[in-house]
Amino acid sequence: MKTNNKLGILFTVAALSAGISFASQANEGFKALDANEDGMITKSEAEANETVFENFELIDSDGNGTISLEEYEAVGL
Numbered sequence: 001m002k003t004n005n006k007l008g009i010l011f012t013v014a015a016l017s018a019g020i021s022f023a024s025q026a027n028e029g030f031k032a033l034d035a036n037e038d039g040m041i042t043k044s045e046a047e048a049n050e051t052v053f054e055n056f057e058l059i060d061s062d063g064n065g066t067i068s069l070e071e072y073e074a075v076g077l
């Protein structure tokens with residue numbers, strides 16, 4: 001029983017740290033594109049990344065002309 005509990009905790013910790021590293025990865029990519037650090041990626045800022053630039057309208061799900069971190073994360077970039 002003790003061993004099973006330890007394994008359960010290990011799995012939880014592993015899952016949590018995997019989630020955290022995924023989130024910070026998206027954050028890094030977002031920050032790299034957000035040249036003026038206003039928390040939004042404009043179309044001209046997106047030019048630095050071909051994938052983001054070509055899919056700009058797709059990623060900008062609310063269609064306000066800028067990509068927020070939430071929109072960026074939602075497409076899994």
Ligand SMILES: [Ca+2]
Binds near residue numbers: 036037039040041042
């Ligand atoms: Ca910006």
Ligand SMILES: [Ca+2]
Binds near residue numbers: 060062065
């Ligand atoms: Ca938007």
